[in-house]
Amino acid sequence: xxxxxxxxxxxxxxxxxxxxxxxxxxxxxxxxxxxxxxxxxxxxxxxxxxxxxxxxxxxxxxxxxxxxxxxxxxxxxxxxxxxxxxxxxxxxxxxxxxxxxxxxxxxxxxxxxxxxxxxxxxxxxxxxxxxxxxxxxxxxxxxxxxxxxxxxxxxxxxxxxxxxxxxxxxxxxxxxxxxxxxxxxxxxxxxxxxxxxxxxxxxxxxxxxxxxxxxxxxxxxxxxxxxxxxxxxxxxxxxxxxxxxxxxxxxxxxxxxxxxxxxxxxxxxxxxxxxxxxxxxxxxxxxxxxxxxxxxxxxxxxxxxxxxxxxxxxxxxxxxxxxxxxxxxxxxxxxxxxxxxxxxxxxxxxxxxxxxxxxxxxxxxxxxxxxxxxxxxxxxxxxxxxxxxxxxxxxxxxxxxxxxxxxxxxxxxxx
Amino acid sequence: xxxxxxxxxxxxxxxxxxxxxxxxxxxxxxxxxxxxxxxxxxxxxxxxxxxxxxxxxxxxxxxxxxxxxxxxxxxxxxxxxxxxxxxxxxxxxxxxxxxxxxxxxxxxxxxxxxxxxxxxxxxxxxxxxxxxxxxxxxxxxxxxxxxxxxxxxxxxxxxxxxxxxxxxxxxxxxxxxxxxxxxxxxxxxxxxxxxxxxxxxxxxxxxxxxxxxxxxxxxxxxxxxxxxxxxxxxxxxxxxxxxxxxxxxxxxxxxxxxxxxxxxxxxxxxxxxxxxx
Numbered sequence: 001x002x003x004x005x006x007x008x009x010x011x012x013x014x015x016x017x018x019x020x021x022x023x024x025x026x027x028x029x030x031x032x033x034x035x036x037x038x039x040x041x042x043x044x045x046x047x048x049x050x051x052x053x054x055x056x057x058x059x060x061x062x063x064x065x066x067x068x069x070x071x072x073x074x075x076x077x078x079x080x081x082x083x084x085x086x087x088x089x090x091x092x093x094x095x096x097x098x099x100x101x102x103x104x105x106x107x108x109x110x111x112x113x114x115x116x117x118x119x120x121x122x123x124x125x126x127x128x129x130x131x132x133x134x135x136x137x138x139x140x141x142x143x144x145x146x147x148x149x150x151x152x153x154x155x156x157x158x159x160x161x162x163x164x165x166x167x168x169x170x171x172x173x174x175x176x177x178x179x180x181x182x183x184x185x186x187x188x189x190x191x192x193x194x195x196x197x198x199x200x201x202x203x204x205x206x207x208x209x210x211x212x213x214x215x216x217x218x219x220x221x222x223x224x225x226x227x228x229x230x231x232x233x234x235x236x237x238x239x240x241x242x243x244x245x246x247x248x249x250x251x252x253x254x255x256x257x258x259x260x261x262x263x264x265x266x267x268x269x270x271x272x273x274x275x276x277x278x279x280x281x282x283x284x285x286x287x288x289x290x291x292x293x294x295x296x297x298x299x300x301x302x303x304x305x306x307x308x309x310x311x312x313x314x315x316x317x318x319x320x321x322x323x324x325x326x327x328x329x330x331x332x333x334x335x336x337x338x339x340x341x342x343x344x345x346x347x348x349x350x351x352x353x354x355x356x357x358x359x360x361x362x363x364x365x366x367x368x369x370x371x372x373x374x375x376x377x378x379x380x381x382x383x384x385x386x387x388x389x390x391x392x393x394x395x396x397x398x399x400x401x402x403x404x405x406x407x408x409x410x411x412x413x414x415x
Numbered sequence: 416x417x418x419x420x421x422x423x424x425x426x427x428x429x430x431x432x433x434x435x436x437x438x439x440x441x442x443x444x445x446x447x448x449x450x451x452x453x454x455x456x457x458x459x460x461x462x463x464x465x466x467x468x469x470x471x472x473x474x475x476x477x478x479x480x481x482x483x484x485x486x487x488x489x490x491x492x493x494x495x496x497x498x499x500x501x502x503x504x505x506x507x508x509x510x511x512x513x514x515x516x517x518x519x520x521x522x523x524x525x526x527x528x529x530x531x532x533x534x535x536x537x538x539x540x541x542x543x544x545x546x547x548x549x550x551x552x553x554x555x556x557x558x559x560x561x562x563x564x565x566x567x568x569x570x571x572x573x574x575x576x577x578x579x580x581x582x583x584x585x586x587x588x589x590x591x592x593x594x595x596x597x598x599x600x601x602x603x604x605x606x607x608x609x610x611x612x613x614x615x616x617x618x619x620x621x622x623x624x625x626x627x628x629x630x631x632x633x634x635x636x637x638x639x640x641x642x643x644x645x646x647x648x649x650x651x652x653x654x655x656x657x658x659x660x661x662x663x664x665x666x667x668x669x670x671x672x673x674x675x676x677x678x679x680x681x682x683x684x685x686x687x688x689x690x691x692x
Contacts (some may be wrong), residue, residue, distance in 0.1 A: 023477050030559065030560060031529070032557060033554050034554075034580045035485075035605050039582065175489065176480070190484035191487070194484070194607045195606030294533075295529065307504045307533065308529050308530035310481040
């Protein structure tokens, strides 16, 4: 299989980012307290070394095969395609990854980096819990101490993942400050890191944060897009017409899109969380409704008030419930290489039901946003066209929360 | 001093005058940090006047931010309270304008770059200068990202105070020290803000070394709360910054209203000022 660390890309153009300062056009950079500067330099150096070291790539490749289960197939969604009545819908089955989502690609890579730097303690933040589980998993596999920060609201919404993390020996610390969701979990993880940076590596879970995190996470996730290209060639004999992924911080989308951005014929679409409405506070669609601003160490699109205070956001899915987005997405947005749109909570829930019943797959609520858009779009496109949806994660974690929401909708008591 | 820098005496005149006056009296600077708008801006105004009466040399006024990753639980909670009470930048600058008309100690803003960037760098710096602030401390803006703000501050005669921490490698620390204007902020411990009981090992040596790398005064902060600590630090540094310990007191006294808070703060800071020599 192709290594995720050496993406076979044509030279020049939109993929030649970030620069040495972590800039994706005007976005990205490193806006952190001085205490973290040395650790980020160390991480950058360790990462550059590892890219040049065939033994690092070999170890990661082996883990991706035997531990994660890669490569992961493309599946033709036959009954969903019939339902939509237009273009063919294919699923890139990241939900078949060990731990049930793409997050594990990044945590294994960064776990190996941590060991290379001699760091024995790992911290992470998590929203939906998928990154927390993937981090706990990598730490158990590598024998590293693991602390996961998780918003108290998300601890409630994603209880099965909390249990899994604890079973694998991770300490889950609920975060009670602020909105008690992903953004607050990142704040707490950063604060922990401020005091522990000499012995601890922070495995950030998305393509967000200060340089070099957005690049490292994107590179470790690029295996998604590489496999997609390869399988499309093998099974269809051509590139897909359109590839769609959900975007919160944007790691599954970045991993899917990055190997494709130089393939100009492929339409790329990122789907954000439209929440209840386009009103401020009702959604988490930073690219659709936000402004350029700084959050969690990088310049990107953020949802802020005019004073620069981070806005409250909402999404039915904990993993998309975030007021920022990775700086490379901001770059792709401004260069118009990727289209960004949003779907509502209700549309995502309907897509969840539809895919459960017509395909026998429970998709994650995050992924359900991409699915909702794909079904709408397929109906408008001819049968010859191929839409690939990044099925970024499985929805077992969401079943209790969905049952609770449906019960409220139907006038029942809270589950 | 290098040619691309404006003369430091111009950039930070009120600060250099303050340090010169202290030196004449054989005293060191006591520089309190207080959160603007906690519990409300009327109280902050009263606190600033109390700090001035107590003999504080300089004040750092914290601008509340929703996601302060450099701050520990005490200052974070004060930011949350201030924002919940309706803090805005318009009200902040209006209060600062009043304060700078009433007190003699120079006031700097401690502010996240997220807030500066969103308002627009030129506009924020203009507003700060117009309100009478003498400088900015931007804890989440490292050297590499600071050229634009640096130049804008110099154009407005505002100091841009930079921070060095225990994790900063020596060469980088020397560069930060060289480029800091007004004074240099030496962070005593790696970690978030918060009062601590002991001073870390190696701090005395580090401060002594830093003083050889810059022609601006070196102040030490993070974890300072008692007169004993202030006394010890004053023997090696040009001054001491007291943050979380003061913010906690303001929070505890809040129920007593602006006058009650001001009285308690004045007594606490006067004791620390006495130790700063």
